[in-house]
Amino acid sequence: MKIAELFYSLQGEGALVGVPSVFIRTSGCNLRCSWCDTPYTSWQPEGAELSLDQILDEVRAHPARHVVITGGEPMIAPDIIPLTERLRALGLHLTIETAGTVFQPVACDLMSISPKLSNSTPRGPWAAQHDRVRTELQPLLQLMARYPYQLKFVIEKPGDVEEVRALLASIGAGRNHTILMPEGTDREVLRERGAWLAEICKQEGFRFSPRLHVDLWGNQRGV
Numbered sequence: 001m002k003i004a005e006l007f008y009s010l011q012g013e014g015a016l017v018g019v020p021s022v023f024i025r026t027s028g029c030n031l032r033c034s035w036c037d038t039p040y041t042s043w044q045p046e047g048a049e050l051s052l053d054q055i056l057d058e059v060r061a062h063p064a065r066h067v068v069i070t071g072g073e074p075m076i077a078p079d080i081i082p083l084t085e086r087l088r089a090l091g092l093h094l095t096i097e098t099a100g101t102v103f104q105p106v107a108c109d110l111m112s113i114s115p116k117l118s119n120s121t122p123r124g125p126w127a128a129q130h131d132r133v134r135t136e137l138q139p140l141l142q143l144m145a146r147y148p149y150q151l152k153f154v155i156e157k158p159g160d161v162e163e164v165r166a167l168l169a170s171i172g173a174g175r176n177h178t179i180l181m182p183e184g185t186d187r188e189v190l191r192e193r194g195a196w197l198a199e200i201c202k203q204e205g206f207r208f209s210p211r212l213h214v215d216l217w218g219n220q221r222g223v
Contacts, residue, residue: 001079002027004047007222008062012213021066022059026077033120041072070097075104100140111147117163119156156183181209185219
Protein backbone atom coordinates (compact mmCIF):
# COMPACT_ATOMS: atom_id res chain seq x y z
CA MET A 1 0.00 0.00 0.00
CA LYS A 2 1.39 3.41 -0.96
CA ILE A 3 1.69 5.52 2.19
CA ALA A 4 2.46 9.24 2.04
CA GLU A 5 2.84 9.68 5.80
CA LEU A 6 2.49 7.68 9.00
CA PHE A 7 2.75 9.72 12.19
CA TYR A 8 1.47 10.25 15.76
CA SER A 9 -0.30 13.50 16.58
CA LEU A 10 -3.57 15.01 17.82
CA GLN A 11 -6.73 14.82 15.76
CA GLY A 12 -7.06 18.36 14.45
CA GLU A 13 -10.60 18.36 13.05
CA GLY A 14 -14.12 17.11 13.68
CA ALA A 15 -15.85 15.54 16.66
CA LEU A 16 -12.68 13.93 18.05
CA VAL A 17 -10.54 17.07 17.88
CA GLY A 18 -7.66 16.89 20.36
CA VAL A 19 -7.61 13.09 20.70
CA PRO A 20 -4.10 11.54 20.40
CA SER A 21 -4.15 9.45 17.23
CA VAL A 22 -1.90 7.60 14.83
CA PHE A 23 -2.44 8.85 11.28
CA ILE A 24 -2.06 6.61 8.25
CA ARG A 25 -2.12 8.83 5.16
CA THR A 26 -2.58 6.91 1.93
CA SER A 27 -1.39 8.34 -1.37
CA GLY A 28 -3.75 8.70 -4.34
CA CYS A 29 -7.06 10.49 -4.84
CA ASN A 30 -9.95 10.51 -7.31
CA LEU A 31 -10.51 14.25 -6.79
CA ARG A 32 -8.37 17.34 -7.38
CA CYS A 33 -9.57 20.00 -4.94
CA SER A 34 -8.40 23.52 -5.75
CA TRP A 35 -7.46 24.15 -2.11
CA CYS A 36 -6.08 20.67 -1.36
CA ASP A 37 -3.71 20.89 1.63
CA THR A 38 -2.04 17.55 0.84
CA PRO A 39 -1.16 17.84 -2.88
CA TYR A 40 1.50 15.18 -2.35
CA THR A 41 -1.39 12.67 -2.08
CA SER A 42 -3.47 13.90 -5.03
CA TRP A 43 -2.04 16.32 -7.58
CA GLN A 44 1.43 14.79 -7.32
CA PRO A 45 1.02 11.58 -5.30
CA GLU A 46 4.12 10.35 -3.55
CA GLY A 47 5.00 7.90 -0.83
CA ALA A 48 6.52 4.56 0.03
CA GLU A 49 5.12 1.09 -0.55
CA LEU A 50 4.53 -0.49 2.87
CA SER A 51 3.19 -3.92 3.71
CA LEU A 52 0.31 -4.28 6.14
CA ASP A 53 2.73 -5.76 8.68
CA GLN A 54 4.97 -2.70 8.41
CA ILE A 55 2.00 -0.36 8.87
CA LEU A 56 0.74 -2.25 11.91
CA ASP A 57 4.21 -2.36 13.47
CA GLU A 58 4.40 1.43 13.24
CA VAL A 59 0.91 1.83 14.71
CA ARG A 60 1.80 -0.45 17.64
CA ALA A 61 4.90 1.66 18.35
CA HIS A 62 2.70 4.49 19.69
CA PRO A 63 0.49 4.60 22.81
CA ALA A 64 -2.64 5.90 21.03
CA ARG A 65 -5.87 3.91 21.04
CA HIS A 66 -7.22 5.88 18.08
CA VAL A 67 -6.14 5.45 14.46
CA VAL A 68 -7.10 7.75 11.58
CA ILE A 69 -6.85 6.53 7.98
CA THR A 70 -6.80 9.54 5.72
CA GLY A 71 -5.49 10.63 2.34
CA GLY A 72 -5.79 11.45 -0.45
CA GLU A 73 -8.79 9.17 -0.70
CA PRO A 74 -8.17 6.08 1.45
CA MET A 75 -11.21 4.25 0.13
CA ILE A 76 -9.47 3.72 -3.23
CA ALA A 77 -6.29 2.32 -1.65
CA PRO A 78 -5.53 -1.34 -2.37
CA ASP A 79 -5.88 -3.50 0.75
CA ILE A 80 -7.96 -0.88 2.58
CA ILE A 81 -10.38 -3.59 3.73
CA PRO A 82 -7.78 -5.97 5.24
CA LEU A 83 -5.93 -3.01 6.76
CA THR A 84 -9.03 -1.84 8.61
CA GLU A 85 -9.89 -5.37 9.71
CA ARG A 86 -6.42 -5.91 11.16
CA LEU A 87 -6.52 -2.57 12.98
CA ARG A 88 -9.93 -3.46 14.40
CA ALA A 89 -8.48 -6.78 15.61
CA LEU A 90 -5.98 -4.78 17.70
CA GLY A 91 -8.90 -3.20 19.57
CA LEU A 92 -8.24 0.28 18.20
CA HIS A 93 -10.83 2.98 17.48
CA LEU A 94 -10.75 3.58 13.74
CA THR A 95 -11.70 6.79 11.93
CA ILE A 96 -11.68 6.92 8.14
CA GLU A 97 -11.52 10.36 6.51
CA THR A 98 -13.11 10.23 3.07
CA ALA A 99 -14.81 12.50 0.55
CA GLY A 100 -17.70 10.02 0.42
CA THR A 101 -17.36 9.27 -3.30
CA VAL A 102 -16.43 5.58 -2.93
CA PHE A 103 -18.02 2.81 -0.84
CA GLN A 104 -16.00 -0.07 0.56
CA PRO A 105 -17.19 -2.50 3.29
CA VAL A 106 -14.37 -1.52 5.65
CA ALA A 107 -14.17 -1.84 9.42
CA CYS A 108 -14.77 1.63 10.87
CA ASP A 109 -15.90 3.24 14.14
CA LEU A 110 -16.33 6.77 12.76
CA MET A 111 -16.76 7.52 9.07
CA SER A 112 -15.61 11.12 8.74
CA ILE A 113 -17.15 12.17 5.44
CA SER A 114 -16.16 15.46 3.83
CA PRO A 115 -18.42 16.02 0.80
CA LYS A 116 -16.79 18.50 -1.53
CA LEU A 117 -18.66 21.70 -2.32
CA SER A 118 -18.30 23.72 -5.50
CA ASN A 119 -15.56 25.78 -3.81
CA SER A 120 -13.30 22.75 -4.31
CA THR A 121 -13.54 22.67 -8.12
CA PRO A 122 -10.20 23.45 -9.79
CA ARG A 123 -9.70 25.38 -12.98
CA GLY A 124 -8.38 23.57 -16.03
CA PRO A 125 -8.66 20.04 -17.39
CA TRP A 126 -9.55 18.40 -14.06
CA ALA A 127 -12.67 20.54 -13.49
CA ALA A 128 -15.27 18.39 -15.27
CA GLN A 129 -14.00 15.10 -13.84
CA HIS A 130 -13.80 16.56 -10.33
CA ASP A 131 -17.35 17.93 -10.48
CA ARG A 132 -18.74 14.67 -11.81
CA VAL A 133 -17.14 12.56 -9.09
CA ARG A 134 -17.77 14.89 -6.15
CA THR A 135 -21.54 14.94 -6.72
CA GLU A 136 -22.04 11.13 -6.77
CA LEU A 137 -24.50 10.72 -3.87
CA GLN A 138 -25.02 6.94 -3.84
CA PRO A 139 -21.69 6.08 -2.14
CA LEU A 140 -22.31 8.84 0.39
CA LEU A 141 -25.74 7.45 1.27
CA GLN A 142 -24.29 3.94 1.59
CA LEU A 143 -21.63 5.12 4.02
CA MET A 144 -24.16 7.05 6.09
CA ALA A 145 -26.46 4.02 6.29
CA ARG A 146 -23.73 1.59 7.36
CA TYR A 147 -21.47 3.51 9.78
CA PRO A 148 -21.51 6.02 12.61
CA TYR A 149 -20.60 9.18 10.71
CA GLN A 150 -19.92 12.88 10.72
CA LEU A 151 -20.32 15.21 7.74
CA LYS A 152 -17.48 17.75 7.71
CA PHE A 153 -17.74 20.62 5.23
CA VAL A 154 -14.92 22.95 4.22
CA ILE A 155 -16.26 26.51 4.14
CA GLU A 156 -14.48 29.23 2.18
CA LYS A 157 -17.14 31.95 2.11
CA PRO A 158 -20.52 32.50 3.84
CA GLY A 159 -22.42 31.61 0.66
CA ASP A 160 -21.06 28.04 0.86
CA VAL A 161 -23.44 27.35 3.74
CA GLU A 162 -26.45 27.50 1.40
CA GLU A 163 -24.89 24.67 -0.57
CA VAL A 164 -24.50 22.71 2.67
CA ARG A 165 -28.18 23.22 3.50
CA ALA A 166 -29.24 22.02 0.05
CA LEU A 167 -27.08 18.89 0.23
CA LEU A 168 -28.30 18.01 3.72
CA ALA A 169 -31.89 18.30 2.51
CA SER A 170 -31.20 16.08 -0.50
CA ILE A 171 -29.65 13.28 1.59
CA GLY A 172 -31.92 13.59 4.60
CA ALA A 173 -29.14 14.44 7.06
CA GLY A 174 -29.55 16.66 10.09
CA ARG A 175 -27.38 19.26 11.77
CA ASN A 176 -26.49 16.92 14.64
CA HIS A 177 -24.11 15.04 12.31
CA THR A 178 -22.83 18.16 10.53
CA ILE A 179 -19.61 20.05 11.20
CA LEU A 180 -18.45 23.24 9.47
CA MET A 181 -14.76 24.06 9.23
CA PRO A 182 -13.04 27.13 7.75
CA GLU A 183 -10.85 26.54 4.72
CA GLY A 184 -7.25 27.61 5.04
CA THR A 185 -3.72 26.59 5.89
CA ASP A 186 -2.69 29.93 7.41
CA ARG A 187 -3.46 30.84 11.03
CA GLU A 188 -4.61 34.36 10.18
CA VAL A 189 -6.91 33.18 7.38
CA LEU A 190 -8.39 30.52 9.66
CA ARG A 191 -8.90 33.07 12.44
CA GLU A 192 -10.69 35.51 10.12
CA ARG A 193 -12.90 32.89 8.51
CA GLY A 194 -13.48 31.12 11.81
CA ALA A 195 -14.90 34.30 13.39
CA TRP A 196 -17.79 34.65 10.93
CA LEU A 197 -18.27 30.89 10.55
CA ALA A 198 -18.65 30.50 14.33
CA GLU A 199 -21.50 33.02 14.23
CA ILE A 200 -23.22 31.04 11.45
CA CYS A 201 -22.87 27.87 13.52
CA LYS A 202 -24.40 29.61 16.55
CA GLN A 203 -27.32 30.90 14.49
CA GLU A 204 -28.07 27.68 12.62
CA GLY A 205 -27.08 24.93 15.06
CA PHE A 206 -24.10 23.51 13.19
CA ARG A 207 -21.04 22.26 15.04
CA PHE A 208 -17.85 24.26 14.46
CA SER A 209 -14.45 22.64 13.96
CA PRO A 210 -11.09 24.38 14.16
CA ARG A 211 -7.98 23.11 12.40
CA LEU A 212 -6.10 22.47 15.63
CA HIS A 213 -2.96 21.07 14.01
CA VAL A 214 -2.55 24.27 11.95
CA ASP A 215 -3.09 26.42 15.06
CA LEU A 216 -0.46 24.46 16.99
CA TRP A 217 2.18 23.67 14.38
CA GLY A 218 1.35 25.59 11.21
CA ASN A 219 0.95 24.15 7.74
CA GLN A 220 3.47 21.33 7.69
CA ARG A 221 3.57 17.61 7.13
CA GLY A 222 3.57 14.99 9.86
CA VAL A 223 1.27 16.79 12.29
